[in-house]
Amino acid sequence: MIRLAGNSQDGIQSAGALLAKLAGRSDQDVMTYMTIPSTISGGPSIFQVRMGSGEVLSAGDEADFLVAFYQHSYEEHIEFLKEGGVLLYDSDHVQPNLDDKRFVYVGIPITGLTVEALGGTAKDKGKNIFILGLIAKIFDLDIEKLKGLLTEKFGGKDESILNTALMAFHAGYAYPVGNVLTTRYQFEMGRIEGAPVQVTMDGNTALAYGLIAGGVRYGAAYPITPWSTIMETLRSEFPKYGGLFVQCEDELAAVSMALGFSYGGHLAITGSAGPGISLKTEAIGWASMAEIPLIIVNVQRGGPSTGLPTNVEQSDLYQAIFGGHGDSPRVVLAPATVEDCFYIAIEAARIARKYSTPVFILSDASLATRIQAFDEPDLKSLVVDPTVDLTPRPAGYKPYPVNGITHHVPPGTRMLDGKYPVVTGLEHDEMGHPTGSPALHTAMTAKRRQKLQQLAAEIPIPEVTGGPDGEALVIGWGSTFGPIHEAVKSARDRGESISALHLRHLNPLPNGLEKIFARFKRVIVAEMNDEGLYGYGQLATILRARYCDPKIRSLTKTDGLTFRVKEILQGVLK
Amino acid sequence: MSLAESIPATSPAPEKLTKKDLTADHPTWCPGCGDFAVLAAFYKMLERRQLPHENIVTLAGIGCSSRFPYFVNTHGGHFIHGRAVPLASGVSLSRPDLHVFLFGGDGDAFSIGGNHLEHGARKNINLTYVIMDNFVYGLTKKQTSPTSPLGFKSKTDPTGAIDQPVNPIKKLLTAGATFVARTHATQINHMIQMMERALAHDGFSVIECLSECVEFYPGAFDAGNPRKGGAFTVIDEKKWDGTPEDEQRHDITDELAAYKLASLPFPGLFGVFFESDRPTKNALEKKWSENTRAKLGHPTDLELLQKTFDRMK
Numbered sequence: 001m002i003r004l005a006g007n008s009q010d011g012i013q014s015a016g017a018l019l020a021k022l023a024g025r026s027d028q029d030v031m032t033y034m035t036i037p038s039t040i041s042g043g044p045s046i047f048q049v050r051m052g053s054g055e056v057l058s059a060g061d062e063a064d065f066l067v068a069f070y071q072h073s074y075e076e077h078i079e080f081l082k083e084g085g086v087l088l089y090d091s092d093h094v095q096p097n098l099d100d101k102r103f104v105y106v107g108i109p110i111t112g113l114t115v116e117a118l119g120g121t122a123k124d125k126g127k128n129i130f131i132l133g134l135i136a137k138i139f140d141l142d143i144e145k146l147k148g149l150l151t152e153k154f155g156g157k158d159e160s161i162l163n164t165a166l167m168a169f170h171a172g173y174a175y176p177v178g179n180v181l182t183t184r185y186q187f188e189m190g191r192i193e194g195a196p197v198q199v200t201m202d203g204n205t206a207l208a209y210g211l212i213a214g215g216v217r218y219g220a221a222y223p224i225t226p227w228s229t230i231m232e233t234l235r236s237e238f239p240k241y242g243g244l245f246v247q248c249e250d251e252l253a254a255v256s257m258a259l260g261f262s263y264g265g266h267l268a269i270t271g272s273a274g275p276g277i278s279l280k281t282e283a284i285g286w287a288s289m290a291e292i293p294l295i296i297v298n299v300q301r302g303g304p305s306t307g308l309p310t311n312v313e314q315s316d317l318y319q320a321i322f323g324g325h326g327d328s329p330r331v332v333l334a335p336a337t338v339e340d341c342f343y344i345a346i347e348a349a350r351i352a353r354k355y356s357t358p359v360f361i362l363s364d365a366s367l368a369t370r371i372q373a374f375d376e377p378d379l380k381s382l383v384v385d386p387t388v389d390l391t392p393r394p395a396g397y398k399p400y401p402v403n404g405i406t407h408h409v410p411p412g413t414r415m416l417d418g419k420y421p422v423v424t425g426l427e428h429d430e431m432g433h434p435t436g437s438p439a440l441h442t443a444m445t446a447k448r449r450q451k452l453q454q455l456a457a458e459i460p461i462p463e464v465t466g467g468p469d470g471e472a473l474v475i476g477w478g479s480t481f482g483p484i485h486e487a488v489k490s491a492r493d494r495g496e497s498i499s500a501l502h503l504r505h506l507n508p509l510p511n512g513l514e515k516i517f518a519r520f521k522r523v524i525v526a527e528m529n530d531e532g533l534y535g536y537g538q539l540a541t542i543l544r545a546r547y548c549d550p551k552i553r554s555l556t557k558t559d560g561l562t563f564r565v566k567e568i569l570q571g572v573l574k
Numbered sequence: 575m576s577l578a579e580s581i582p583a584t585s586p587a588p589e590k591l592t593k594k595d596l597t598a599d600h601p602t603w604c605p606g607c608g609d610f611a612v613l614a615a616f617y618k619m620l621e622r623r624q625l626p627h628e629n630i631v632t633l634a635g636i637g638c639s640s641r642f643p644y645f646v647n648t649h650g651g652h653f654i655h656g657r658a659v660p661l662a663s664g665v666s667l668s669r670p671d672l673h674v675f676l677f678g679g680d681g682d683a684f685s686i687g688g689n690h691l692e693h694g695a696r697k698n699i700n701l702t703y704v705i706m707d708n709f710v711y712g713l714t715k716k717q718t719s720p721t722s723p724l725g726f727k728s729k730t731d732p733t734g735a736i737d738q739p740v741n742p743i744k745k746l747l748t749a750g751a752t753f754v755a756r757t758h759a760t761q762i763n764h765m766i767q768m769m770e771r772a773l774a775h776d777g778f779s780v781i782e783c784l785s786e787c788v789e790f791y792p793g794a795f796d797a798g799n800p801r802k803g804g805a806f807t808v809i810d811e812k813k814w815d816g817t818p819e820d821e822q823r824h825d826i827t828d829e830l831a832a833y834k835l836a837s838l839p840f841p842g843l844f845g846v847f848f849e850s851d852r853p854t855k856n857a858l859e860k861k862w863s864e865n866t867r868a869k870l871g872h873p874t875d876l877e878l879l880q881k882t883f884d885r886m887k
Binding site: 024025197198199200201205209212213218220237239240241242243244246248249250252253254256257258259260261262263264265266268282283286290376377379380383385386409410411412413414415418419420421422423424425426433434 | 631643653654660693883886
């Protein structure tokens, strides 16, 4: 695992992303992790790339190789370096404690050499690519492939940009760094015959293209970190498919416009992070009441309020499930990995259409920017046709059948009996007429709940990883999938009978979980939120309420960082 | 296939669209409410224009006047307070085959939804918005509204309103609405005329319609009603006939002149203040999408997505 530590304007993200892409193309498993400060330019930032030929589940706890751009990068990250690991530092900026004999030190005047190589006009811009050249040399990477990737990235209209990048790369590659590695790393794997081709992207990209595969063509939103890159992608992509994404004046307009698209027959998407979702809440309640399909993406960050805008937290689960006045059932899904961001978007679209309901996708800041390689999806079997059905409807159509699932008729459809439906947020009868009837409010509230109970019955019971029974079951949701599974694997290697269960459907929950819980002595829910007033995290509280099982315990954390494998092991084995 | 191509052509309406076809639930408004006349004018306008029944969409936010969609037998929706402009914008932008009509009151338009009105106008979304302005909150039983005049006594201003009221026409002009008109619910023919011109306008067309709340602000608009001794003065629009008297008439493409007319004291003038042919967001977005698709060679959805994934290998 390589950790690059510098400042946010140094371009370490793009250098790291190129490494990740190289690994993906070389049939390596790869996972990245990055932190960025919430300032516009400047502030400490890291990018971490972990590659391996086995299954790479988490971004890793400890680095084999640390690149420090500055003194603060060195001081803050040296403890993440494994004993025997290599510190590569910019000797123009960093003075390491060479008396600490745990590490191998490689000091190179990176800033000076970059300026020298590029002729000085760009100041020290290009350090990232210089370092990429150094890393390529040290790890004996395939430089032809890397140069190809550089050409893809920088080869645009201005040829000089690509030339500068290649100059910096060659300068780094040509530097006589010598043999600094104590361990031999096998980077380049031979292509395994018949192995599926991999695609490499981050979670927000996977989610955006999952929506497109799922037949979503319209959306509206307002920019907010870490959601914005999804809307940026969709703003450019939807028009290519004949659709449209609108940047609105605010979050309330965005959700309302998305509901306008959906009412018009085009299932739409809106998205945000916690603060923006708070603003959208009233309209989401309307979607629940009027039974309009809608996809709401929440790329969670640390809260409440403006909170930790660039850190990760899973503290919006209650908001997703319960946020809103009245009984307003909605579906809540959470992707486990970057790959799952793609597939869960398709599933969200399917559920929203089938049950005519708002569907939340709870991603988070770590999935948003994490780059992973995964098997190329079989798009042919996945792509959904978004054609709107405007065929005239026969007489007797009821928009809100009390004993059935609502399926709205999009405007533009002729009603053969001449009766046109109104969708409404007032309590209504089967025809959509407002009513205050106590019996109808009871029946319609039940109708809106029952469709989600029907959905629960069709959700497959998730598989248990590890053994089918034993001492402890670790339950997770969302981006904690990697560290939890790695912790379970590591514990089982040591002989502990620990298993994991990862929930992707959080509301409604799949049926039959109690049968799985019964086979374990302890059930521990690991999640990145606070233990709350009564000692349980948000999912743990819901599971305890649902199953009334006192053996359900909670492992929580609120430091704004992803779980480390060590933290889960400590929490589970204590 | 692009989405526009995927929408089948609707078959023509078999019979003439009449008021009977358009009538739905009996209005829940108080007897004597100005909104009845607005509804009648809307029916009449639709009868005259003979739009395909299924392509008419009636939307609203919250308020007395926002009950409108229940009383019109067309596709429709009753949304939340203040957000009907973006809802209607979503329908308009994604469904060019539809005629989107939006109804609401002064609270919806100028208070809770004020920002959306600004941006709907700025973006020039193709729809028609009739704001039934009664200068009071009626559904919640007499609180001050954003258009209540200074000194108006309400349950929230028992000694008289002290906040400067919104001037709807000025607000719409500065926001960039491309069709701005004003009418009075007692003037049925004028209302129909304004609605017809708003419908014919390609862009964000707004009509402020003074509609009396007989329950909580009776007599509010008598000054604009000749039958109550007031004056219903209609804007004299330029005819471009080269006559000397035409010099004095109002050029509806002149924004500054419109702003000056909107500054006249109550009851002010009625008619079209401003109209501009600035391109709609609907047209600009469509052009972008069509150009992009043409550059790509009109690929199928699958071809396009596969190409993207090939680049990520």
